[in-house]
Amino acid sequence: xxxxxxxxxxxxxxxxxxxxxxxxxxxxxxxxxxxxxxxxxxxxxxxxxxxxxxxxxxxxxxxxxxxxxxxxxxxxxxxxxxxxxxxxxxxxxxxxxxxxxxxxxxxxxxxxxxxxxxxxxxxxxxxxxxxxxxxxxxxxxxxxxxxxxxxxxxxxxxxxxxxxxxxxxxxxxxxxxxxxxxxxxxxxxxxxxxxxxxxxxxxxxxxxxxxxxxxxxxxxxxxxxxxxxxxxxxxxxxxxxxxxxxxxxxxxxxxxxxxxxxxxxxxxxxxxxxxxxxxxxxxxxxxxxxxxxxxxxxxxxxxxxxxxxxxxxxxxxxxxxxxxxxxxxxxxxxxxxxxxxxxxxxxxxxxxxxxxxxxxxxxxx
Numbered sequence: 001x002x003x004x005x006x007x008x009x010x011x012x013x014x015x016x017x018x019x020x021x022x023x024x025x026x027x028x029x030x031x032x033x034x035x036x037x038x039x040x041x042x043x044x045x046x047x048x049x050x051x052x053x054x055x056x057x058x059x060x061x062x063x064x065x066x067x068x069x070x071x072x073x074x075x076x077x078x079x080x081x082x083x084x085x086x087x088x089x090x091x092x093x094x095x096x097x098x099x100x101x102x103x104x105x106x107x108x109x110x111x112x113x114x115x116x117x118x119x120x121x122x123x124x125x126x127x128x129x130x131x132x133x134x135x136x137x138x139x140x141x142x143x144x145x146x147x148x149x150x151x152x153x154x155x156x157x158x159x160x161x162x163x164x165x166x167x168x169x170x171x172x173x174x175x176x177x178x179x180x181x182x183x184x185x186x187x188x189x190x191x192x193x194x195x196x197x198x199x200x201x202x203x204x205x206x207x208x209x210x211x212x213x214x215x216x217x218x219x220x221x222x223x224x225x226x227x228x229x230x231x232x233x234x235x236x237x238x239x240x241x242x243x244x245x246x247x248x249x250x251x252x253x254x255x256x257x258x259x260x261x262x263x264x265x266x267x268x269x270x271x272x273x274x275x276x277x278x279x280x281x282x283x284x285x286x287x288x289x290x291x292x293x294x295x296x297x298x299x300x301x302x303x304x305x306x307x308x309x310x311x312x313x314x315x316x317x318x319x320x321x322x323x324x325x326x327x328x329x330x331x332x333x334x335x336x337x338x339x340x341x342x343x344x345x346x347x348x349x350x351x352x353x354x355x356x357x358x359x360x361x362x363x364x365x
Contacts, residue, residue, distance in 0.1 A: 128172025
């Protein structure tokens with residue numbers, strides 16, 4: 001075998017830079033030009049030589065060159081677009097599912113971005129105690145927790161609700177009806193033959209559900225419908241209204257497993273319930289970057305804006321449902337959601353109504 005050797009000087013100048021016909025090197029001592037290599041400071045001060053097709057050099061100011069070939073992200077906004085808002089749906093570590101940030105990290109991030117409040121949600125354990133700890137690490141940020149009535153806490157369990165709101169600090173404010181253990185959820189995704197029910201065979205609200213709603217009314221707790229179907233959610237909302245519950249929310253009302261239409265949203269609102277809009281909605285769908293999110297329909301931002309205009313901003317709250325490993329941070333996700341909603345026609349006042357005023361009355365009113 002014979003090796004073909006081509007000298008390096010065939011391709012480069014003596015300075016080691018590529019040999020380009022007609023090219024001009026600034027500050028090099030070859031081809032009879034006795035110059036020293038320019039320092040970076042001198043190069044930037046004096047300008048850059050741009051070689052044209054005819055080999056003619058033009059000295060261009062550095063700022064003009066950078067404007068032509070360098071693109072940077074925008075600087076940080078003078079005021080956070082999400083300052084003053086609240087998030088009713090944040091997932092954090094530790095958990096049985098992958099989470100990107102822990103309670104303290106999310107609280108610190110939200111405080112730095114100017115948010116006023118957040119709710120920690122976990123599908124398998126209560127979070128009222130974790131809200132107490134998170135507040136110690138982010139003084140001034142209002143952190144709340146709650147309990148999801150899935151099988152790990154005994155399903156529709158009045159005792160789980162009572163012990164949650166009694167937790168030290170009084171920061172346990174939210175009760176979610178079943179999520180991934182809900183009968184509607186497991187049947188929709190074919191996870192199991194049946195799940196936790198809230199209605200009997202005749203479509204009537206179960207007595208144990210009414211017992212939970214009675215506690216929520218007495219303690220001024222926020223009732224969220226979890227992953228109930230639209231018809232189940234409307235039945236529970238009606239029962240809650242009859243029991244005196246004045247803080248009710250349809251959890252991620254547009255997501256696959258709930259997916260209320262406008263008429264159902266209006267009916268829920270007529271009974272006093274609010275509808276939660278979540279930043280994760282536009283990230284899901286067949287093209288989602290995470291495989292598990294491809295089983296949920298994508299909620300278009302335009303669809304969300306239309307719902308707000310159709311039903312009224314005063315009937316909605318903003319949230320993220322973020323915190324999963326591989327997804328944007330909850331703060332970044334909320335900012336993206338808010339800016340996208342404003343791009344498609346919602347106003348800053350509508351964002352403030354949904355993201356602060358309505359949520360504030362639910363959690364602290």
